[in-house]
Amino acid sequence: MSEPVIMMKNVSKRFGSFTALSNINLTVNRGERLVVCGPSGSGKSTMIRCINRLEEHDAGTIIVNGHELTGNDRRIDAVRREVGMVFQSFNLFPHLTVLKNLMLAPRLVRGTDKASAEAAAMALLERVRIPEQAHKYPAQLSGGQQQRVAIARALCMNPKVMLFDEPTSALDPEMISEVLDVMVDLAREGMTMICVTHEMGFARSVADKIMFMDSGEIVESAPPDEFFGAPKSERTKMFLKQILAH
């Protein structure tokens, strides 16, 4: 039986008079991998940021791991601890070493003791293949390394779902694959993921479903074969033509 991790029902979001999201309906089940694409300004980031309430939605319902997102701060913090997020610009804590970046949240909000937090952090650094960087500061790492640390930092909280917002768009081309490889590993291990990306190769090989957004709406949502092979909407076809051209 499929168990929904994230449900959005008729979700809308405005910035002033500008509608960034209108009537978004979406279900992501446990173990499912959703790739989101769409032109700049189509609302991809806004949608993903509503899931852990970095943005507050104006209308509709969002349910994450069975908890509805409301104005209750404690409840929101509890939801955020179950939802890992990886940003385009890495956003590592610059004043902490790689190891401390990973240990901060488990120590503070889970009350994990130092030794086990450190052991867990080292294990995750092994998993993203940079244990040797543990004692460096983020500014001393390459972009690809920083993004892998950011993935490990999110995984430290044992999230039930991972959100990725264009994790490779700030990277030099030669570093993209080292980050995608880590994400493919995660997918293979059965992590539930929502990933905003224009890496169509990644989408094809990993996604259960690809979703195309435009002007704050979900235009089309289909499994990769169908999405690439027989897109229904004109807007999707246009977008695919542009993005696959280069």
Added chain:
Amino acid sequence: MSFNFDLVWSSLPLIIQGLGMTLKLLFLSSLIGLFLALFILLLRISGRWYLMWPAMAYIYVFRGTPLLVQIFVIYHGLPQFDFIRESIFWPVLREPFGCAVLALSLNAGAYVSEIMRGGIIGVDKGVKEAAMALGLPRWQQFIYVTSPIAIRLALPAYSNEVVSMLKATALASTITMMEMTGVARTLVARTFAPYEIFISAALIYLALTYALQQVFAWIESHASRYVKKER
């Protein structure tokens, strides 16, 4: 009348007698000012108008009036009120030393809280969001992520402020305090050689400023050890 280099030299040890008082004023008022600034900052960024408004008024008043006027108001003005003379603060406010420290601290509180706020505003939004996304409650985000980064960003402006305060302690001489400028003024009254004596005082201030700058340069480089060189 010609310039007397020997007098510059021979006044140095006399003026240095006021050094202890200068340092005491500086140390006490920057310490009290720092705590005050932190308190005002927390009000200022609380997001609640009834806390923000008094903090902004305080900052406006103390940044908007000359320190000399503040010193005079506190020293000459406060004793006119019975309730102040009867309060537990009277033993402090009766003395010029207490008045000078109070005025300097209040002034520093206003400036330093704005310096701290500047540091906080400078912290990258994405880094704060990362802390939020990990589920850290607001106060933990502030203490473990925002503050350490903000402190580094605010250090250069803060070190400037401490140097300004060093020079501001000279104003305490206007209410009879015998710090270095006060000592210099009595020497001038005795010797009628203002150039030499004040130049002698200026040399000591310069040396102190140099020492302060060295200390802060060290603190800044320590606080920035995690930032790549040449950013």
